[in-house]
Amino acid sequence: MAKDTFFVEKKEWSKTKDKLLGHYLKLYFNKILATRANVKYIDCFAGKGRFDDGEIGSPLMALEIAKEALKISKVHNSIDFCFIEKMYSNDLKDNTQQYKCTIYPGAYETSLHQILESCKYQNVFLYIDPFGIKSLHFDIFSSLKSYSCRSMEMLLNLNSFGFIREGCRVLNAKPLSEEISALEERENDSGSTKNDIPNMNRVANGSYWQKIITDYNSGAIDAFQAEDRFVEEYCNQLRNVFSYVINIPIKVKIQNMPKYRMVFATNHKHGLVEMASNMCKKSSELINGGQMTLFDYSKGDGVKEVIMNFISSADQSYDDILVSFYLEKGPLYSESDINAAIKELEAMNSIVVSRNPPITETGRRATWISYKKDMKVRRGYEKCH
Ligand SMILES: C[S@@+](CC[C@H](N)C(=O)[O-])C[C@H]1O[C@@H](n2cnc3c(N)ncnc32)[C@H](O)[C@@H]1O
Known part of the structure; x- marks a missing residue:
C-alpha cells in the first residue's frame, strides 16, 4: 500500500497490529505502575493519531x-x-x-537519541511501526544498550517480505511473485533514504541476507524459506541487544502467508512469557473478520508431551522452562494451558515440583503453579533411580 493512502482507511492488518500491542500494553502498564516506577512510551513512527475513517491509530x-x-x-x-x-x-x-503527550516532528533517527538520554532509570517501551524497512538502521537498535534505562522492551513491525523484495531488486535477482508482492505495504517514499546494498547491509546489520537472496535466485530455496531465514537471522542480530527476542508471523488467512512479522524484544524473562502467553490467549480475538490469523503453528503433540521436552532431570526454575519453551516454540500454548499441564504431570509423578514456601499460610501443602514465584521443576523418574 502506498504511504499516501495508508491513513485513508484503517485496514484489517493495522487493526491486528494494534490489538496485539494493546493487549500487551494493558498488562505492561499495570505491571510497571505497580512497581512505583515511571514509564516512557515512545512511538517512533506514530502516524496521524487517527485514520481518515475515524478509527484511532x-x-x-x-x-x-x-x-x-x-x-x-x-x-x-x-x-x-x-x-x-x-x-x-x-x-x-x-x-x-486532549491528552498530555510530547510530539517530536521529524525523523526518529534524530530525536530518539535525545529522548532516550532523558530516560535514566525509567522503564522504556518502544513501538516501531514504519511503512517499510529502509529507515530501520540497525545501528540505532545497537545503540539502545548504551542507555541506562531501568528496563527496555520493543515491539517492531518488520516488513520481512519487503526486505526480501528490495534484496532481490538491489542484487538483480528474480522478483517475488505478484501474489507475494501484493501482500506488502509498499514503500514509496522515494524522497527519503536511498535503498542500495550498503543501506540493506545497514538495516540487516550484516551481509548475511545476500546469501539468502542468492539461494532464492538459484532456486535452492523458495520465497517463504528466504523470508523465514531472513527473520531468524535478523532476530539473532537483535539478540545481541536484547536478551529475549520472539517473532510472530501475522498471516493473511486466505493465502496463509505471513504479511509481516511482529518482533518483540525484552531483557526480562517475565516480559517474554507475558507477551507470548497473551498472544496465544488472545489469538482468536486478534483475528479480524476471518482475514487475518495470528500464527499457524501446528500444535502436533499435546501440551504435556511438548512441555516435557523442556524439563530435565535437574531442578530448573519454572520461569526458565517457560522462556526456553516460548523461544523455541513461539506462542504455541498460553501460560495457563502450560500450568494446567504441569499440574497434571505432577499428579502423574512424571515431574517433581518444588515450591518455596512449600506450606501455605494455613499450614497446608502448597499446590500453586506460578512462574512469578520461587518454583522449581524436574523430571520425576529421577527420584526412583
Ligand atoms: C505505518 S505508519 C504508522 C501508523 C501508526 N502506528 C498507527 O497505527 O496509526 C508509519 C508512519 O511513520 C512516519 N515516518 C516515516 N518515516 C519516518 C521516520 N524516519 N521517522 C519518524 N516517522 C516516520 C510516516 O509518516 C507514517 O506516518
Missing part, C-alpha cells in the same frame, strides 16, 4: 489504555508519552490535543 490507543491503567493505579507515578512523526506531526498534534 496506535498513539490514541496507547493513551486510552494508559488512562485506564492510571485510574486504577494506587501509586502516583506517570506514563510519559513521546510520539515521533516525520510527515503528519500537525495532524497528530490536532488528534492528541
Whole structure:
C-alpha cells in the first residue's frame, strides 16, 4: 500500500497490529505502575493519531489504555508519552490535543537519541511501526544498550517480505511473485533514504541476507524459506541487544502467508512469557473478520508431551522452562494451558515440583503453579533411580 493512502482507511492488518500491542500494553502498564516506577512510551513512527475513517491509530490507543491503567493505579507515578512523526506531526498534534503527550516532528533517527538520554532509570517501551524497512538502521537498535534505562522492551513491525523484495531488486535477482508482492505495504517514499546494498547491509546489520537472496535466485530455496531465514537471522542480530527476542508471523488467512512479522524484544524473562502467553490467549480475538490469523503453528503433540521436552532431570526454575519453551516454540500454548499441564504431570509423578514456601499460610501443602514465584521443576523418574 502506498504511504499516501495508508491513513485513508484503517485496514484489517493495522487493526491486528494494534490489538496485539494493546493487549500487551494493558498488562505492561499495570505491571510497571505497580512497581512505583515511571514509564516512557515512545512511538517512533506514530502516524496521524487517527485514520481518515475515524478509527484511532496506535498513539490514541496507547493513551486510552494508559488512562485506564492510571485510574486504577494506587501509586502516583506517570506514563510519559513521546510520539515521533516525520510527515503528519500537525495532524497528530490536532488528534492528541486532549491528552498530555510530547510530539517530536521529524525523523526518529534524530530525536530518539535525545529522548532516550532523558530516560535514566525509567522503564522504556518502544513501538516501531514504519511503512517499510529502509529507515530501520540497525545501528540505532545497537545503540539502545548504551542507555541506562531501568528496563527496555520493543515491539517492531518488520516488513520481512519487503526486505526480501528490495534484496532481490538491489542484487538483480528474480522478483517475488505478484501474489507475494501484493501482500506488502509498499514503500514509496522515494524522497527519503536511498535503498542500495550498503543501506540493506545497514538495516540487516550484516551481509548475511545476500546469501539468502542468492539461494532464492538459484532456486535452492523458495520465497517463504528466504523470508523465514531472513527473520531468524535478523532476530539473532537483535539478540545481541536484547536478551529475549520472539517473532510472530501475522498471516493473511486466505493465502496463509505471513504479511509481516511482529518482533518483540525484552531483557526480562517475565516480559517474554507475558507477551507470548497473551498472544496465544488472545489469538482468536486478534483475528479480524476471518482475514487475518495470528500464527499457524501446528500444535502436533499435546501440551504435556511438548512441555516435557523442556524439563530435565535437574531442578530448573519454572520461569526458565517457560522462556526456553516460548523461544523455541513461539506462542504455541498460553501460560495457563502450560500450568494446567504441569499440574497434571505432577499428579502423574512424571515431574517433581518444588515450591518455596512449600506450606501455605494455613499450614497446608502448597499446590500453586506460578512462574512469578520461587518454583522449581524436574523430571520425576529421577527420584526412583
Ligand atoms: C505505518 S505508519 C504508522 C501508523 C501508526 N502506528 C498507527 O497505527 O496509526 C508509519 C508512519 O511513520 C512516519 N515516518 C516515516 N518515516 C519516518 C521516520 N524516519 N521517522 C519518524 N516517522 C516516520 C510516516 O509518516 C507514517 O506516518
